[in-house]
Amino acid sequence: MKLVEARARKLLTAAKLAQAAGMSRAGIYAIEAGRSIPTLESVRKLSEALEVDPLEVDEFRAAIERTTKKEPARSSS
Numbered sequence: 001m002k003l004v005e006a007r008a009r010k011l012l013t014a015a016k017l018a019q020a021a022g023m024s025r026a027g028i029y030a031i032e033a034g035r036s037i038p039t040l041e042s043v044r045k046l047s048e049a050l051e052v053d054p055l056e057v058d059e060f061r062a063a064i065e066r067t068t069k070k071e072p073a074r075s076s077s
Contacts, residue, residue: 001057001058002032002057002058002059003028003032003046003057003058003060006056012049012050014028014029017046020049021046023042034059037062037063038060038063039063040064040067043060046060047060
């Protein structure tokens with residue numbers, strides 16, 4: 001599900017979610033619009049505020065996958 005859907009399920013405005021997660025309302029809107037990728041700390045805070053598994057929210061899952069992707073080792077020749 002999308003972040004906006006998870007927020008709607010809890011009947012939260014962006015401002016209320018931002019307050020509960022210790023973030024800005026603009027930050028919530030930026031994540032919802034795809035203009036910003038949340039940090040793992042933001043994912044944790046938002047997931048707790050929404051009482052959802054982070055892997056259930058598309059934007060959170062993408063942030064987790066992006067963060068945990070391993071880059072190929074570079075040789076220092």
